Amino acid sequence: MTGDPKNLAQILxxxxxxDILPFWFDFSIDHDxxxxxxxxxxxxxxxxxxxxxxVMQARMIDAFTVGARIAGDSRYLDAARQGFRFLSQTMMxxxxxxxxxxxxxxxxxxxxxxxxxxxxxxVHALAGFAQATDEARALExxxxxxxxxxxxxxxxxxxxxxxxxxxxxxxxETTKSLDSHLHAVEALFALVEAANDDxxxxxxxxxxxxxxxxMTVGADGGPxxxxxxxxxxxxxxxxxxxxxxxxxFKAVWLFLDAYRRTHxxxxxxxxxxxxxxxxxxxxxxxxxxxxxxxxxGEIADARHFWWxxxxxxxxxxxxxxxxxxxEHLGLLERLVxxxxxxxxxxxxxxxFALLGPRGAVLDDRKGHDRKSAYPIVRCLHSAILDxxx
Numbered sequence: 032m033t034g035d036p037k038n039l040a041q042i043l044x045x046x047x048x049x050d051i052l053p054f055w056f057d058f059s060i061d062h063d064x065x066x067x068x069x070x071x072x073x074x075x076x077x078x079x080x081x082x083x084x085x086v087m088q089a090r091m092i093d094a095f096t097v098g099a100r101i102a103g104d105s106r107y108l109d110a111a112r113q114g115f116r117f118l119s120q121t122m123m124x125x126x127x128x129x130x131x132x133x134x135x136x137x138x139x140x141x142x143x144x145x146x147x148x149x150x151x152x153x154v155h156a157l158a159g160f161a162q163a164t165d166e167a168r169a170l171e172x173x174x175x176x177x178x179x180x181x182x183x184x185x186x187x188x189x190x191x192x193x194x195x196x197x198x199x200x201x202x203x204e205t206t207k208s209l210d211s212h213l214h215a216v217e218a219l220f221a222l223v224e225a226a227n228d229d230x231x232x233x234x235x236x237x238x239x240x241x242x243x244x245x246m247t248v249g250a251d252g253g254p255x256x257x258x259x260x261x262x263x264x265x266x267x268x269x270x271x272x273x274x275x276x277x278x279x280f281k282a283v284w285l286f287l288d289a290y291r292r293t294h295x296x297x298x299x300x301x302x303x304x305x306x307x308x309x310x311x312x313x314x315x316x317x318x319x320x321x322x323x324x325x326x327x328g329e330i331a332d333a334r335h336f337w338w339x340x341x342x343x344x345x346x347x348x349x350x351x352x353x354x355x356x357x358e359h360l361g362l363l364e365r366l367v368x369x370x371x372x373x374x375x376x377x378x379x380x381x382x383f384a385l386l387g388p389r390g391a392v393l394d395d396r397k398g399h400d401r402k403s404a405y406p407i408v409r410c411l412h413s414a415i416l417d418x419x420x
Contacts, residue, residue, distance in 0.1 A: 036351070039364060040418035043411045044101065046371065051411075052098045052107060054380040054397065055404040059091060060110055064137050066117035067091040071398035074379050080400065081136045085149045088118050089156035090405035096160045097408050101415070111160055115169060118153075128175065129200060144203060146195045147211035150180045151218040158221035170225055177222060177231075180215070189262050190241055205261040209246050212238055213281050220288060232292070239289055242282070243301055248272070248326045252301070254308040255282055256326060273331065274324045276313035277339035279305050280346035284413070287349045299353070306350055309343070310362070317389060318369040334393065335386040337402065340370050341410035348414035363414070382407060 058075035059067045061083075069087045070079045092114040099108035121138035122131045132149055133141040153176045161170035183200055184192045192211050195204035219235040222228070245263045247253045257273045286302035289295070312328045313321050315335070320343045322332035347363040350356070373390035374382040376397070384402050385394035396402070 036418040069398040089152040093156040094404035094408040151214040154218035158225040162225040279309040280342040283346040341406040345410035348417040352417035
């Protein structure tokens with residue numbers, strides 16, 4: 032690569048349009064029952080559990096909505112529309128307007144608990160889809176779903192969102208996770224754009240301030256960690272003192288976005304601190320990004336997951352666009368080069384799910400109940416916009 036940000040943006044755009052979006056358009060759309068099937072083998076053939084979970088359906092709507100914008104191809108927006116029909120008509124219980132976490136392929140409900148992450152995924156997807164299509168019902172559902180998140184999962188005593196609800200929508204998991212709060216902020220930013228309502232920005236600032244106050248190691252700007260008790264007790268047995276690098280990079284992206292919106296120096300300082308933690312510990316000297324470390328910086332999981340690389344690409348592009356450091360652009364180029372060489376399946380398209388040391392493929396599936404088109408499409412699209420700016 033050349034050190035030219037616009038050339039790197041063109042490489043990423045071509046990759047999305049030629050290698051990522053066509054794969055999901057060809058293999059994920061369920062033309063018989065509606066919605067999407069994301070349990071896909073390396074060659075795109077369906078395998079295993081064909082049930083449809085709420086997060087993956089929402090994420091595919093998200094991916095095709097963004098994909099239509101990237102590629103200028105109306106087929107992708109049509110794919111998002113059919114996904115929205117399935118989601119809105121099949122995955123919400125009619126009697127109480129509450130989302131179903133999982134349904135059979137044909138839409139038959141499967142009773143399972145709901146997590147905060149389920150609801151934030153829906154809010155983000157439907158807000159983006161509504162903005163792209165002027166679909167009023169999509170925005171209504173996004174707003175209703177955010178209200179449900181606040182009503183059922185917000186802890187008015189200690190602040191923050193509880194992690195989960197049982198099948199009757201009663202809180203059954205009182206821990207709090209970085210994952211859920213980061214995705215809530217991301218969903219709120221999407222609502223700001225779709226609903227043109229500054230009240231959602233105010234809520235996002237509340238959450239970002241909570242993340243800074245409660246979710247780092249110690250009080251001196253240490254790295255963000257994954258889980259806490261309901262009262263934010265860092266030392267309790269239920270706490271998970273794990274640093275997940277994909278979430279550090281996602282936090283960098285979100286806090287830099289917040290800085291762009293507000294010009295508050297505290298957001299910029301926090302983003303820079305988290306980026307430093309991620310780069311010092313999380314970068315594999317050989318190539319790629321590790322998955323997790325403990326709070327002392329010792330690598331706990333040295334494997335390379337697809338989504339973690341995606342979040343790092345988005346964060347490095349955003350950091351370069353804000354600070355203009357050649358170091359960040361160089362790291363970004365090396366990471367993109369690694370992903371296109373090792374994660375990208377040149378035979379069938381898309382990315383492998385998991386790599387080991389020196390790019391060895393450990394999981395060649397293209398989709399499963401946690402892997403869809405969304406992270407690659409969102410993160411690379413974000414990087415393209417930052418690089419072109």
